[in-house]
Amino acid sequence: xxxxxxxxxxxxxxxxxxxxxxxxxxxxxxxxxxxxxxxxxxxxxxxxxxxxxxxxxxxxxxxxxxxxxxxxxxxxxxxxxxxxxxxxxxxxxxxxxxxxxxxxxxxxxxxxxxxxxxxxxxxxxxxxxxxxxxxxxxxxxxxxxxxxxxxxxxxxxxxxxxxxxxxxxxxxxxxxxxxxxxxxxxxxxxxxxxxxxxxxxxxxxxxxxxxxxxxxxxxxxxxxxxxxxxxxxxxxxxxxxxxxxxxxxxx
Amino acid sequence: xxxxxxxxxxxxxxxxxxxxxxxxxxxxxxxxxxxxxxxxxxxxxxxxxxxxxxxxxxxxxxxxxxxxxxxxxxxxxxxxxxxxxxxxxxxxxxxxxxxxxxxxxxxxxxxxxxxxxxxxxxxxxxxxxxxxxxxxxxxxxxxxxxxxxxxxxxxxxxxxxxxxxxxxxxxxxxxxxxxxxxxxxxxxxxxxxxxxxxxxxxxxxxxxxxxxxxxxxxxxxxxxxxxxxxxxxxxxxxxxxxxxxxxxxxxxxxxxxxxxxxxxxxxxxxxxxxxxxxxxxx
Numbered sequence: 001x002x003x004x005x006x007x008x009x010x011x012x013x014x015x016x017x018x019x020x021x022x023x024x025x026x027x028x029x030x031x032x033x034x035x036x037x038x039x040x041x042x043x044x045x046x047x048x049x050x051x052x053x054x055x056x057x058x059x060x061x062x063x064x065x066x067x068x069x070x071x072x073x074x075x076x077x078x079x080x081x082x083x084x085x086x087x088x089x090x091x092x093x094x095x096x097x098x099x100x101x102x103x104x105x106x107x108x109x110x111x112x113x114x115x116x117x118x119x120x121x122x123x124x125x126x127x128x129x130x131x132x133x134x135x136x137x138x139x140x141x142x143x144x145x146x147x148x149x150x151x152x153x154x155x156x157x158x159x160x161x162x163x164x165x166x167x168x169x170x171x172x173x174x175x176x177x178x179x180x181x182x183x184x185x186x187x188x189x190x191x192x193x194x195x196x197x198x199x200x201x202x203x204x205x206x207x208x209x210x211x212x213x214x215x216x217x218x219x220x221x222x223x224x225x226x227x228x229x230x231x232x233x234x235x236x237x238x239x240x241x242x243x244x245x246x247x248x249x250x251x
Numbered sequence: 252x253x254x255x256x257x258x259x260x261x262x263x264x265x266x267x268x269x270x271x272x273x274x275x276x277x278x279x280x281x282x283x284x285x286x287x288x289x290x291x292x293x294x295x296x297x298x299x300x301x302x303x304x305x306x307x308x309x310x311x312x313x314x315x316x317x318x319x320x321x322x323x324x325x326x327x328x329x330x331x332x333x334x335x336x337x338x339x340x341x342x343x344x345x346x347x348x349x350x351x352x353x354x355x356x357x358x359x360x361x362x363x364x365x366x367x368x369x370x371x372x373x374x375x376x377x378x379x380x381x382x383x384x385x386x387x388x389x390x391x392x393x394x395x396x397x398x399x400x401x402x403x404x405x406x407x408x409x410x411x412x413x414x415x416x417x418x419x420x421x422x423x424x425x426x427x428x429x430x431x432x433x434x435x436x437x438x439x440x441x442x443x444x445x446x447x448x449x450x451x452x453x454x455x456x457x458x459x460x461x462x463x464x465x466x467x468x469x470x471x472x473x474x475x476x477x478x479x480x481x482x483x484x485x486x487x488x489x490x491x492x493x494x495x496x497x498x499x500x501x502x503x504x505x506x507x508x509x510x511x512x513x514x515x516x517x518x519x520x521x522x523x524x525x526x527x528x529x530x531x532x533x
Contacts, residue, residue, distance in 0.1 A: 040441035041412075142298075171297040171468065176511035176522035183521065198442070205513035205522070228515045243442040246475030247449050 005064070006031040006160060006192040007052065012061035014047050014216075021047050022059070023216040031159075034186060034193040036203035036210030038240070044216040045196045046164055052194065053084040053162050065160065080110060083153035087165035089145035093137040099123070099148050100133045103155050110156060122151040126181060143174035150181065161186075163195045167202065179206060200244045204228055212237045259286040260430055260462040261309065261347075264323035268304045268486075271316045279304045279317075281486040281532070287430065287462045291453075293477030293494060294466045297508075301486035302466045306432040309464075310349055311339040327429070345375040348423040352435040354415030358407040364418045365391070365403025368425055375426040390421040394451050413444035417451065424455055431456065432464045437472070449476055470497065470508060482508075485532045504531060 005028040014022035022044040029035040037045045050056040052063065054074035063070040066081055086092040093102060103122055107115045120130060126147040137145055146166065153161060166182070167175040179202065186193060197203050203210050204227045212219045212232070220234045232238050268280040280301040285292070296302045308319045311331075324331040326342065334342075351357040359367055368390060369383040378386070384403075391399035394417040407415060416436060423431060433452065437445040453476070456463045467473050473480055477494045482505045490502040500506055510523035 040443065172470070172508060173297065173511050173525040176513075176524050179513065180521050180524065199513075201513040201515055204515045205518065224518075228518065230515075239443065243446050246471045247446060247453075248475065249453065 004031070004067075005029055006033070006066060007035075007194065008062075008064045009048070009052070010062040010064075012048065012051065012059060012063065014044070014051060014056065014059045016058075021216050022051075025061075025213075025216075025218050027211055027218065027221065029192060029194060031192055032186075032190050033209070034195060034207045036207035037194065037196045037213060038198065038200060038203050038210055039213035040198065040240075042215075043213040045213050048213075049084070049162050049164050049194060049196050053082065054078060055084075076110060079106075079158075080156050081158050082160040082162060083156060083158040084162040084164065085146075085149050085153050085166050088169045089142055089149050090137075090169065092149055093145055095137055098134045098136055099128070099140075099151075102148060102152050106152065106156050112156075118155055122155040125154060125185065126151045141174075142170050143177060146170060146174075146178050147181070150178075150185075154185065157189075159190070160192045160194075163193060165197055166195070168197065168199065175202075182206065200227065200241060212240065257288065258328070259288050260327060261287040262323055262325045263309070263321060265321055266305065266308060266324065267320040268301070268308050268313055269318050269320070271318065279486050280308065283483070283486070283488050285481060285488065285491065287464060289460045289462050290479060291456060291463045291465055291477040293473035293480040294464060294483060295468065295470055295473050295480060295508075296483035297468060299485075300483040302483050303434055304486075305483075306349060306434050306464060306466055309430075309432065310343050310347060311336070312343075312349075344371065344423075344428070345426050346428050347430040347432065348426065348428040349432040349434060350416075350419050350423050350436045353439045354407065354410075354412060354419050355439070357419060358415060360407050363404050363406055364410060364415075365399075365405075368418065368422045371422045372425045386425060387421070390425045391418070393424075393455065394418075394421045395447070396421075411444075412440050413448060416440060416448050420448070420452060420455070424459075427459065428461065430462045430464065432466070434466045435468070436465075438467070438469070445472075470512065473497075487532060489531060503528065 008028040010026045012022055012025040025048060037048060039045045047056065051059050057072040100119060103119045104115055107118060123130060123133065128144065128147050167178050170178060185191060195203060195206050204224050207224055209221065209223050210227065211221045214236050220232055220237045222232055226232060230241055232241060264284045266280055266283040270277040270279060283305060294302045294305060307313050313319050321332055326347065358364060365387050368387040372378060372383045372386055388399045388403060391402060396402050396414065396417055437448050440448060465473065465477055474494050474497045480492060480494045480497060481488045482490045484504050489504050490500060492500060507525040511525055513522060
């Protein structure tokens with residue numbers, strides 16, 4: 001593993017009781033890179049992300065983020081550097097907290113002053129009108145909620161964003177808006193992304209490199225160009241790619 | 252598959268579904284018309300487009316305070332608008348049935364899956380318990396479950412998502428309906444499993460000459476699976492066209508929907524976004 005990667009994972013293993021869900025996984029992500037992890041349900045892709053985010057403390061192996069070896073229990077500084085956006089904006093926002101509360105909490109935790117300006121800026125960055133500031137999640141559409149979730153992650157000005165299926169709960173037209181937003185933010189702020197998704201087209205659009213996972217193992221790492229050329233090396237990656245092209249009637 | 256050569260299975264003219272809520276009337280389907288032959292008809296649209304409500308209206312499953320109105324709603328020449336509740340109930344499951352999205356929530360959690368299939372058969376046909384069981388086992392085989400005998404006695408929590416969805420399909424098809432409405436039947440499944448389930452659905456629909464209404468938000472899937480596609484938006488059909496010609500769609504909404512999908516073959520820095528025109532609903 002090169003020492004100048006933003007994220008490097010070496011021989012990561014995760015077990016839940018008897019089931020071994022991530023097996024000897026190693027990969028590295030360069031600063032400013034967007035890295036995709038794809039696989040079917042149960043492949044362990046979300047678990048990897050949760051380990052990186054410090055949400056799962058039961059793992060073995062080595063995880064380096066921004067040049068620092070990560071302990072199981074992360075410190076505050078880590079959470080300023082890396083934030084996560086979850087799949088379902090209907091479940092990941094507190095229903096009884098306004099947008100303002102949601103965005104103010106991370107700032108309060110980290111003792112950051114000037115919350116007022118930071119909140120307006122974060123809302124502006126994700127394209128939410130300031131009039132939405134005192135709305136509750138139920139007063140927002142799915143796409144607007146996901147924007148709030150992204151704003152919540154961005155308000156601490158992290159350099160790494162961990163994205164767990166950020167658009168799979170959204171309609172395609174809304175998905176396009178959120179993906180465009182994520183792309184623009186990445187270029188503007190030189191962010192590093194890890195994007196977990198089951199949708200190969202989304203990963204191909206967003207990422208430079210990707211890892212295909214199956215049964216907790218990394219099956220194949222490839223570039224987006226290899227994906228677009230439909231030229232993966234392994235049979236499983238090929239099968240996944242074919243399946244994502246839609247239904248084909250025999251004969 | 253030629254739909255025009257025979258009388259349609261289902262005719263809908265100006266279907267409207269309205270919900271009378273305390274804050275006003277919400278129109279979920281506004282004047283939808285189509286006919287269904289022995290074909291695979293896709294209905295696509297985003298959330299809130301009224302696609303699921305259409306399926307439910309055909310089955311008389313619109314909950315209170317929803318009201319269904321139509322100029323014409325006929326199943327094989329029988330008028331559904333004037334039919335009483337009991338007769339509608341008799342059609343449901345026997346002649347027109349529906350596969351729901353998620354087997355986790357649609358199967359009875361405290362009954363073995365095989366018994367649920369057998370029950371579906373005995374509700375509609377006079378049959379002994381033994382005969383119903385035999386039929387259920389062969390139906391499980393028809394949906395390509397490898398050990399029907401073992402799976403018959405499993406409970407819903409013991410089967411995988413793909414298997415659960417096959418059980419649902421078996422249950423809906425055992426009464427041999429003429430029309431099957433599939434409401435997002437594969438969106439809860441992984442892509443590879445999704446294709447297996449579609450293959451089974453496709454084979455059964457073709458071999459039995461059923462009419463299939465396939466409700467989905469997935470344009471790619473509908474394009475590759477269906478014969479004809481209705482694109483819905485805000486409760487209206489904006490466009491109806493052969494699935495193979497979806498690329499040549501005329502309506503700005505359909506074009507917009509297709510344009511905002513990321514595409515491996517045509518990488519773009521920025522995805523197109525949709526601008527909705529209020530005139531579409533006028």
